[in-house]
Amino acid sequence: MNYEKYPNKSLSRSPTLEDVAKAAGLSPMTVSRALNNPKIVRPTTVARVMEAVNLTGYIPNMLAGGLTTRRTKLIAVVVPQINNNMFVDTVQAIGDELALRGYHMLLCIVGYDTDSETDIVATLLSRRPDGIVLTGIHHSSELKRIILNANIPVVEIWDLTPTPLDMLIGFSHEKIGQAVGHYFLGKGYSRFGMVCASDRRAQVRKNSAIDVLRQDPQNVVEEVTLPAPANMEVGRTAFRHLLQKSERFDVIICTSDTLAQGVIMEAEARSLRVPEDLKVIGFADLNFAAHNRPAITTVCVDKSRMGQQAATMLADKIEGLEIAEHVVDIGFSLVVRESA
Amino acid sequence: MNYEKYPNKSLSRSPTLEDVAKAAGLSPMTVSRALNNPKIVRPTTVARVMEAVNLTGYIPNMLAGGLTTRRTKLIAVVVPQINNNMFVDTVQAIGDELALRGYHMLLCIVGYDTDSETDIVATLLSRRPDGIVLTGIHHSSELKRIILNANIPVVEIWDLTPTPLDMLIGFSHEKIGQAVGHYFLGKGYSRFGMVCASDRRAQVRKNSAIDVLRQDPQNVVEEVTLPAPANMEVGRTAFRHLLQKSERFDVIICTSDTLAQGVIMEAEARSLRVPEDLKVIGFADLNFAAHNRPAITTVCVDKSRMGQQAATMLADKIEGLEIAEHVVDIGFSLVVRESA
DNA sequence: TTGTATGCGTTATCAT
């Protein structure tokens, strides 16, 4: 446990630019330049500085730096959850891309039923991030005011609107619901079950699908909504609830692949074969969907690209680059596999 | 798109304590106290301050605050991945607990094969976090030096050693491997397949299990290691590789439930019934394991508690509270379900 | 209970 410290052991506080400057026999300003903009410093001087940095174990203080430059290289990211598989790919992609661009990610996981998004964002802004990523497009007017007042780039993700706060990359939940509805409409099925998580965007997908399915008045549509997060257990439970509402279904439409996987498990536990006896469709094309048995028919959205591009848009805007499109619809695709 | 800004519209920079002070007809110091320690300020004064805060849309600048107090309310968290289900619960628990204690989480996802952990931590330290969470116990001596020099609390997670950098909460991968080995040893099985992700801790579990299984010289053990992250597809692929090494197995031991799920899928695709024809065991007790068909036998570790407690230990230490145990072994339990 | 002076560690700006 007795690792050696740096030779400059007398310091209780961590070494500053001034300590490095003394060690190098230079002014703090020159050291600062050597570290941040070495091109404009004589190479031999840069070398002296580096030596002094190693000697002292100097680590820059970005609090002080950010205070003067008003740039923090920090991006705040607000997502509802990360343990339901839905947002994890996006968050990881954001983090990866930001790291490449030299930014750090301040991650805030707020849950689905937060009425305090506004307060949370306000505290995040006290770190003076250079940009912020928000999930979804529904925010309080107070939040909008705060963010616009902070005057930093914002990217909203995972939804679509022509009037974002600033920039947006996402997709239309309404269109996805409609696409799913139309896929089944006219295939001759008539008994539909909807399994939905209590998440606003999931509701939109569900309701849009129902609107389409109801175009045929013959169709029967039952639905179950359970509290987020959506996991396999919830899917199994939801299907049991559905079976109490009606004893037979042709199709179960789920608002996530995890729910779909649960429905399939529960169906097979009841000797219902998927897809022979029952069709099941999910959403998101999570990493297991293609490899499940049966492979899960789903709606694919490019979760990683969304994150990567959200980070890129932010970094570009922060760095003064031109943003080609402030609103990017990354679309979706119906992926027909075995389950439906 | 034309949301109103705060009345105090003339300011291009964001309002400071001084702006609030002017609006309230007080000194900046009084405003600071009213916000941070209202008890020592006259209630009517606090009210005046709050009014001025609302009027100006003031949001504190924690860069400036942290610079003087040397406390940032920021915790850096370093994990290999979050999209393989393994660490997500822990990260979410850390984030939740930190939020409760008033801290923000700076999340860094570094991958499994990073040789640059040291550099990454160094840049994280430039934010002057109040504490840091590291995954695993194997760090470069340079990293140790940097961290000890920074003189901030550290919690290592997901592994066990009597000599942590500072604090630790985790479990023994060696013991888990041994427990799995012993579970199967003497059950009469003799043909074992190991499916492993290329992650150091997974290797330890695998090797410890093998050591136990080899205690019976009759036993045949084949193994396949594939690059992390472990997902269902990798599990299916790995099982195919195993079947090229030997045509029959009694038991497949996987270093994660996701791999186990993949192996089961692949087995059933080949008309091998689990558990009748083949036993499969996973690791981690991920959220789907209990609800899979067959339910997956696995080793449960309390991933959320580990995160929650890691955050608690850090916050406690930062706030000067007594830490009961600097090394916490949260243990594990073999959860026997259907698959093995 | 409130106010004043000072310093935290850095960089912008201006000088040399």
Place this chain on the structure above:
DNA sequence: ATGATAACGCATACAA
């Protein structure tokens, strides 16, 4: 190419 000075926004320490 390098240095001196001031300022960033806040809280500590002390004064009133």
